[in-house]
Amino acid sequence: MRSTETLTRAAIAEAIHTKLGISRAESLAMVEAILSHMCEALAEGQNVKISGFGTFLLRDKGERIGRNPKTGVEVPITPRRVLTFRASQMLKNRIADGS
Structure with a gap:
């Protein structure tokens, strides 16, 4: 897979099909x-x-004041829940090694 391609559900399913038969x-x-x-979780x-891969974390962000960069007008940003991903050290090492 080249670095410009995207891994899709179909590609994952095809890899499982190939490896597991x-x-x-x-x-x-x-x-x-x-x-x-x-x-669902x-x-x-x-x-x-997912051990060896990473963690999907939910974070609650509180209300805060933002600024429109074009006009400079302050705008309240509503509180919300965001999803973040933290890669495991093993994944970081594999990416750094290029393997």
């Missing part, structure tokens, strides 16, 4: 089930940690 439909269903389970307010 299960049908394409089963591998796609497996990918969908995993992603669905992760989404995040929607319920749980963090998702």
Whole structure:
């Protein structure tokens, strides 16, 4: 895979199909089930940690004052919940090594 490409659900399912020898439909269903389970956990307010990969963290951001960069007018930014990803040290090392 070149660095300009994007890894998709279909590509993940195809890799599972190739490595495990299960049908394409089963591998796609497996990918969908995993992603669905992760989404449900995040929607319920749980963090998702995948050992050796990273952690998806939910953070509550409070209300604050922002500024329109074009006009300089101050605008209140409403409180919200944001999703962040923190890569594991193992993933960071693999990316740095290029492997």
